[in-house]
Amino acid sequence: MAIDFDATESRARTARRREVGEVSGLGSVLRRLDWLLLAALAGVAAYGLWAINGITLHDPGGSSLGRQVTYAAAGTCLFVAVLFVDPDRYRRLTRPIYFGTLAVMLFVLAAGAATRGSKRWVDVGFFTFQPSEFGKVLFVLAIAGFLSQRSRSIASARSVLEVVAYALIPIALVFVQPDIGTALVYSAALAAALFVGGIRWLHLGVLAAIAIVGALLVLWLLPAAGVNVLKPYQAQRLTGFTHPDNDPRGATYNLRQSITAVGAGGLRGRGVQGATQTRLDYLPEHATDFAFASLAEQHGFFGVSILLLLYLLVVWRGLKIVAGARDMFSAVVAGGISFMLLFQAFVNCAMAMGIAPITGIPLPFVSVGGSSMITNFLAMGILQSIHVRSVRRRG
């Protein structure tokens, strides 16, 4: 066999590989990394760890820094591992990824039904594992896979409907856990995937209209007609931000305390000791859902600006990677991941400042939580691995 290969062909093959972004070997990976994205990632992760140490310093269990460092280390390992995996492999595994994710989610629901309560976690001994967090990345991969399978007929309504139907099943499973926040993240990722995947503007418009009507129905029309899709506390949390002073000790207590914490931070912050909203526990869930408010209280507008600029940097690099993607699948994955990060950061920060509904969405790279931290590193790894294999045009 080898005799038939001459040097010319070998060279041509290598050239082709390079053109379509096939990469193997540590050296080429390192050479092709997006170092700016890597720096932004390192910055946001380090900043998040530093911030969470201050945020959780006075909590009953002590600082969560140790745990978070462990998760970040695990995430970094995963990050490095996925650099060496060609994203095309995920495309070929679309169906196993999709159905595997569904199976785990169903298992979570069944276990939750058995204990008659909200259950989002699976206890795997050393670590309580939250499938819906990891599901975020798997969901993006699966949707990208389904879209790229239909790349030739992407303009047809049928293809769009099929992809949306596939997507709605995991979204519904997360929604009934109940975890509205994560369901919204999935929906945002779906929207970004369809958008970057190139479906027609008309279809996008129709889908957006349906989403808006659906939200109105769930939050307003159906309750008015006596049908409650959401539990009252959920609806109150979602709409409470429009009138935070309405019920200072009830549903919007958290929100009021959160806004107070952010505002009290001022320009330079009150420091870890002086941040009484956090230290004396007025700010509930400050290690997770309201981590942003706590950070804002301790480190002020300066601290907030640093965090937001780091996020902006990550998102900008992510969008650049979309533009340079080797194929449609990669582009959609990169778009979904970037937009998902943007969405989570925005909703969490905006919620803490009273301009978005209260939903349990963690602040990427800051909130305490292993699943979220590891998933974010995984997502960044995939983003980098796409960049590594991106198309190089001659400058």
Next chain:
Amino acid sequence: MASSGFPKRFLPPDPRVEEPYRLTPQIALRVAILGFLALTVFAVLFLRAWSLQILAGDKYLAAANDNRVRTLSIEAKRGPILDVNGKVLVQNTAGFRVELWPADLPKTWAAERAELRSLAHVVAGVSVSKILALMKAHGGDPLTPVVVQTGLHRDQVYYLREHAADFPGVRIANSWLRKYPYQALLAQVLGYVGPITAEEYKALKKQGYNANDSMGQAGIEKTYDSYLRGHDGSAQLTVNSLGQPRSQAKLSVAPQAGEALRLTIDINLQRAAERALVAGIQAAHAAGEGFADGAAVVALDPRDGAVRAMASYPTYKPSVWVGRTNAKKLAPLLNPEAAKEHNYPGLNRAIQVGYPPGSTFKPVTALAAMQEHLLNPYDLLPCTPDFKAYGQVFRNWTPLIDQGMDLETALEESCDTYFYALGKKFYELPPDRGHPLQAWANRFGLGEPTGIDLSPESDGLVPTPEWRREAFSKPPYTEIDRTWKPGYSIQLAIGQGDLLVTPLQMARVYAMIANGGKLVTPHLADDVELSGAPGKGPQRVLRRFGGQPPQPVGVDPSALSVVQQGLYKGAHDPDGTSYGAFGDFPVPIAGKTGTAEKVMQVKGYPNGLKLNQSWWCGYGPYDDPNLVVCVVIENGGEGGAAAAPAAQKVFSEWFHKTGTVIQHASD
């Protein structure tokens, strides 16, 4: 194999192979849109953070500080109340109170209710509904505590302190409780301390009162609250979101104890007076007056109006208002039904109830008649079993007298027909003379408040034709009711009819007679002071009260001296109506009995029963009076039988001398 040597890019596109992906302008546009969206989103976040942290940062910083800093009020020790000799009548003991801090209660309604339920379970005498009512009344400021209960039992304090973690928002604070060493003595005069009411808070807010303050709610405690209350201190405490303290309370303003208030009351005389009322009622019962059940006495200094004793029977122990109150014990003071059942123990009859004065009013008639030149005191007027005028018959109290009398004797023996004749003269005065009898009664302080430093005070009533027209102006009253008839003037002359006076008003009239014609302003407070050792004089007087100087009423001294003579003879001549009680008394006393008919509502008589109100008013020593005493025994029968012996006991204590009560048919 040969073809494999050619690079694939030179071949035509294979339909089975996917077209290599290229960034189309369309996708590039969409990525640009996403980039723009990201910029917008971050711009929104930056602007919002800017507005919260930079523009409104101070406001939220203040809110965050309010969250964590609790300003605790440290109750000032209320000033003690002393008697004229410095004996402590009201003092304080340390106690505990339970406060609820609304800001620190559980954030959910259900958890809050659960906590209130367990609190009600621990703290005796408190229910969830009562706490909720208190919280509602308190107005909803989350940083002002609601006082749930004062006078907490030690066991409850220990329990709440041990289980503090289960009771977020509940604080045990130190407080002061009123203590009454003399128990029921002087109860209605002292009044009591209770939580400030919503209306009071509204009115007194500007003077620094707080929504959960206590304040004097009646009597002396109310009148002199501003001196007694002192100034509460404050301390700052840092708490976490569960209301659990995270620091020691730091004193910011030290509490300043209230000032001591010295009264003109002599507690020994007061004790004697209260016992005298009981004795007077017993005497009335012994004389067959079974309905005798209420009484009042006033003893004051005729020179300046200082009240030495003031008592009302039935009475109660002011300690029922303190700390853990008992609804059953408070009912006679709060609930109209129960109050009636117990004959109104909370009522200060000495100033709040008007009685017909009966014959004790005769000196007023005599002085008015002399001043109006209707009477020469040395002329003899007939004293007969009855007096006929305008087709009516007015009876004397005794049918056994039929002789001519001068004024002194008429007063001594309390001859009714003598005064009926004066009443008729007043009635027959031409209209341009007005109503001089009523006018003089007013000048002697009747029909108006005395101005004593207690409230509320009854005005009493001096009836005039104008009053009658006004009072009976509406149906079902007719013109006949509105008309002033001669009988009204004739009855008024002996203190009957519609005339009503309080015992204190009457004591003031007799003080005027005793001091030579000057009207005193009765008063209870002597001074506020930094008190010295118990039983000693003041360490430093901060403010002296005393009454206003006595005001001359413009009576002729010679007219007054005739009246004084008559009152003296009433107590010292064997025919005198007060002789039975004072004839044998070692100190010369002058006085007048009164037996006033009044229709009373008593058990078993739904339409009322005409009963005699037993009066005695007088003063001593006769030549240099320093004490006026006025006693009323409700339904006590004749003045000489019930009221006079009671008054004698008061004088006995005052002069530390006792006389023998001579049984004597009188009045």
